[in-house]
Amino acid sequence: xxxxxxxxxxxxxxxxxxxxxxxxxxxxxxxxxxxxxxxxxxxxxxxxxxxxxxxxxxxxxxxxxxxxxxxxxxxxxxxxxxxxxxxxxxxxxxxxxxxxxxxxxxxxxxxxxxxxxxxxxxxxxxxxxxxxxxxxxxxxxxxxxxxxxxxxxxxxxxxxxxxxxxxxxxxxxxxxxxxxxxxxxxxxxxxxxxxxxxxxxxxxxxxxxxxxxxxxxxxxxxxxxxxxxxxxxxx
Amino acid sequence: xxxxxxxxxxxxxxxxxxxxxxxxxxxxxxxxxxxxxxxxxxxxxxxxxxxxxxxxxxxxxxxxxxxxxxxxxxxxxxxxxxxxxxxxxxxxxxxxxxxxxxxxxxxxxxxxxxxxxxxxxxxxxxxxxxxxxxxxxxxxxxxxxxxxxxxxxxxxxxxxxxxxxxxxxxxxxxxxxxxxxxxxxxxxxxxxxxxxxxxxxxxxxxxxxxxxxxxxxxxxxxxxxxxxxxxxxxx
Numbered sequence: 001x002x003x004x005x006x007x008x009x010x011x012x013x014x015x016x017x018x019x020x021x022x023x024x025x026x027x028x029x030x031x032x033x034x035x036x037x038x039x040x041x042x043x044x045x046x047x048x049x050x051x052x053x054x055x056x057x058x059x060x061x062x063x064x065x066x067x068x069x070x071x072x073x074x075x076x077x078x079x080x081x082x083x084x085x086x087x088x089x090x091x092x093x094x095x096x097x098x099x100x101x102x103x104x105x106x107x108x109x110x111x112x113x114x115x116x117x118x119x120x121x122x123x124x125x126x127x128x129x130x131x132x133x134x135x136x137x138x139x140x141x142x143x144x145x146x147x148x149x150x151x152x153x154x155x156x157x158x159x160x161x162x163x164x165x166x167x168x169x170x171x172x173x174x175x176x177x178x179x180x181x182x183x184x185x186x187x188x189x190x191x192x193x194x195x196x197x198x199x200x201x202x203x204x205x206x207x208x209x210x211x212x213x214x215x216x217x218x219x220x221x222x223x224x225x226x227x228x229x230x231x232x233x234x235x
Numbered sequence: 236x237x238x239x240x241x242x243x244x245x246x247x248x249x250x251x252x253x254x255x256x257x258x259x260x261x262x263x264x265x266x267x268x269x270x271x272x273x274x275x276x277x278x279x280x281x282x283x284x285x286x287x288x289x290x291x292x293x294x295x296x297x298x299x300x301x302x303x304x305x306x307x308x309x310x311x312x313x314x315x316x317x318x319x320x321x322x323x324x325x326x327x328x329x330x331x332x333x334x335x336x337x338x339x340x341x342x343x344x345x346x347x348x349x350x351x352x353x354x355x356x357x358x359x360x361x362x363x364x365x366x367x368x369x370x371x372x373x374x375x376x377x378x379x380x381x382x383x384x385x386x387x388x389x390x391x392x393x394x395x396x397x398x399x400x401x402x403x404x405x406x407x408x409x410x411x412x413x414x415x416x417x418x419x420x421x422x423x424x425x426x427x428x429x430x431x432x433x434x435x436x437x438x439x440x441x442x443x444x445x446x447x448x449x450x451x452x453x454x455x456x457x458x459x460x461x462x463x464x465x466x467x468x469x470x
Contacts, residue, residue, distance in 0.1 A: 075468065082385060093375040097372050102379050122364075136370060140374065143374065143377055150316055150385045150388060151316045153429065154388055154428070
């Protein structure tokens with residue numbers, strides 16, 4: 001079960017703020033104000049943070065790990081709409097619009113999450129217009145991420161989508177490395193890029209044979225980045 | 236060429252605000268404050284609003300028409316990443332993060348657009364924390380839109396993607412109607428949903444033959460919504 005702690009002054013919370021690039025520019029007093037209303041929690045692999053349709057009064061900021069945002073299709077199948085990486089926000093839709101969550105959030109791996117309650121959040125906005133502008137900036141950044149994600153999905157060829165997605169995951173790896181774990185299972189990866197699991201297996205096999213990337217279970221090692229980029233259609 | 240007008244008090248600007256659902260709840264003094272810093276402009280079909288890589292000091296709100304957000308692929312081809320409909324914002328990324336635009340914006344049809352300059356916008360945020368919260372709420376709404384868009388793109392079958400996208404366009408039609416114009420060309424539609432133009436032509440032909448939707452040029456008429464929904468995988 002998730003353990004949510006008051007962590008004011010516990011020394012573990014600054015990581016939430018420091019991992020969100022736009023917050024690294026906060027003035028000390030703004031930082032302190034935000035820090036004072038954040039609580040941190042740990043979630044185990046596969047643990048649910050909230051479900052589609054739930055109401056919530058919190059904003060979440062991912063500090064460590066990967067979160068899957070999923071929606072249930074009408075046939076009852078779970079469908080990943082986007083992955084969240086350290087520094088990303090989630091839950092703000094329900095918080096700000098006072099509407100049910102439009103997606104479920106689950107920890108794809110061990111995750112540390114910071115949480116701000118609605119009343120505290122609105123109070124921070126009231127007291128610090130600069131922090132409000134930074135939150136808006138961070139939200140815009142997420143919208144850009146969602147658009148980049150969509151740009152990958154509309155690529156016609158499955159091997160280009162796969163190559164782009166592998167480079168995307170590599171860029172999100174912490175610490176940044178050409179050797180990283182897939183944040184989702186291969187079957188989920190297939191769903192994410194709109195291909196069948198068989199196609200993904202075949203394409204991963206081809207990457208291996210071509211000396212471009214080696215895949216063992218969920219572990220990926222990019223051997224020839226230039227070739228992978230060229231496969232992704234990048235110059 | 237775009238014609239940008241000071242329109243304080245010109246009686247045409249409230250439409251920008253009134254078309255954005257969260258702003259309809261603004262208090263009269265907040266509404267007035269925002270209204271006083273907005274300028275409206277008209278763009279002809281195909282006209283460019285800004286280009287990928289440009290810097291900008293403005294936030295745009297679409298009042299009428301449809302905007303294409305596009306990125307150039309490495310092969311020089313333009314790629315639509317998302318369409319914007321009345322009430323949607325754009326340009327906030329460049330404004331808030333002071334970075335170049337990550338996509339180009341072009342009018343897909345005649346478009347009316349409201350514009351707020353950076354300094355005015357930051358002043359509004361400073362003076363009205365409630366307006367700041369509403370802007371954040373609107374940004375969250377756009378993130379949800381981007382996620383819904385991505386959820387359509389990852390559907391495996393091209394005819395499901397097409398059916399979903401047609402229902403999406405219908406829901407965005409102003410006035411709302413089962414007879415509407417495609418906001419983009421059929422070739423662009425193919426790019427948007429990650430299919431070849433030939434596949435789209437064939438699938439549109441099948442919709443016609445099946446008495447589900449009639450297509451003439453860009454004009455679409457949905458004849459059997461239940462069947463289209465079922466094709467889209469909706470219950």
